Amino acid sequence: MAWKSAQYREMAVLLWRGFTYDQVMAQCFGNYEDNGTKGRQMPVHFGSKALHFHTISSPLATQIPQAAGVGFALKRDPLRRGKNCAAVFFGEGAASEGDFHAGMLLASTIPSPTLFIARNNGFAISTPSSEQYHGDGIASRGPGYGIDTIRVDGNDVLAVYSAVKEARRRCIDQGRGVLVEAMTYRVGHHSTSDDSFAYRPRQEVEDRKRIDNPIARFRKFLEHRGWWSDGDEEEYKDKVKKDVMKAFKRGETMQRPELKEMFNDVYGGEEPWNIKEQREELRQLIRKYGQDWEPWKNELKKFKGDFTES
Ligand SMILES: Cc1ncc(C[n+]2csc(CCOP(=O)(O)OP(=O)(O)O)c2C)c(N)n1
Known part of the structure; x- marks a missing residue:
């Protein structure tokens, strides 16, 4: 290959x-099934070792x-x-x-x-x-x-x-x-934020x-x-749209990867001291404010696992 x-x-x-629609959505939403980039990349920045x-x-x-x-x-x-x-x-x-x-x-x-x-x-x-x-x-x-x-x-x-x-x-x-x-x-426009008619x-x-x-x-x-007809076209489009929307809805509601993933894979080999230090600092902050400060409390619910325990 x-x-x-x-x-x-x-x-x-x-x-x-063979990448599935669920894998596409996992990367785009950065949910916990995003095995390739673990929620750390911009949407559509796919990667797959297996493929x-x-x-x-x-x-x-x-x-x-x-x-x-x-x-x-x-x-x-x-x-x-x-x-x-x-x-x-x-x-x-x-x-x-x-x-x-x-x-x-x-x-x-x-x-x-x-x-x-x-x-x-x-x-x-x-x-x-x-x-x-x-x-x-x-x-x-x-x-x-x-x-x-x-x-x-x-x-x-x-x-x-x-x-x-x-x-x-x-x-x-x-x-x-x-x-x-x-x-x-x-x-098409360059992206969803572009209006090419300008x-x-x-x-x-x-x-x-x-x-x-x-x-x-x-x-x-x-x-x-x-080999193809208007009927085939309609049927196919209808099926693909349904499959995509199903994966979209599923991917959108899933939790994000564990917060600790943010610090993983930054460097190869032994983890340097600064990464350890940053992880520890965030852990202390979450212990201190995570359950009391409303914006953090709500945000933390979106992630899998408990960062303060990991
Ligand atoms: C080094 C760098 N400069 C600028 C950008 C901003 N940027 C993102 S996409 C893009 C246009 C790229 O055009 P092209 O390579 O022709 O690909 P297309 O989008 O047309 O498929 C630009 C300028 C960037 N991502 N990286």
Whole structure:
């Protein structure tokens, strides 16, 4: 199974590998079933050791040189050499960070089977790609690093599938990095706190949704072949919506992980004195005020276990 390093739009990779809706909600709500990040990460910053998915970091592009390092480690391991690669996802905005260049250079000079997947969706929040680079997108940078590169129509599901399949084959066979740039258009707002109509026309978005959209296009393809219909679509959407809402309601009401988790896993190896000291200080404060001061009393009920006892 390839090691994945993602930005924050790759939840589908996890779902494809068997991550459940309950696990998604556990991470987003930071409840006690959030085994990967234990309530200590921002929502959608998933991670799963079992599914070989590195925990997502907020600072853009940090995953890129890390992935090149993972690729190198895979190549050094006799059991995984020639079988596995590291795959890293990032946006065209993240590719403006120095870390993009560091990662590409690393995979090129200390060759490592790393699949760089740039998803160029035209925007980095409000910055259009026309302001992101003056050259020919991200793909044009690959040859400069001696890295095999392909640009693909990111709105054509099957084209992306075959491009990535071939890129992966080359990556593993040659033990070298390969760059894929998938061209698409972000029809949604950047996030729920963004109003993209402040910086692009509504009509442009509506047109893209209807005309050149991977979901709409693939659906048309399936319908044309007689493999999908309006009825199938309605039935499927209805089922997924129900399943998602069920997991949402369940995850929302569950208790948070034990408070002591906040201090765990900060460093590897022996725990340093400052972490011990901070844990003890919080314990003393909770002993003193936890049951008397209303805001803390209410807040503490949301966590599993009794921190003062642990
Ligand atoms: C180093 C750093 N700078 C800025 C940000 C704020 N930020 C978060 S997402 C984002 C846009 C990223 O755009 P892109 O890489 O194209 O990915 P997209 O969101 O379009 O998928 C920015 C600027 C950040 N998280 N980290």
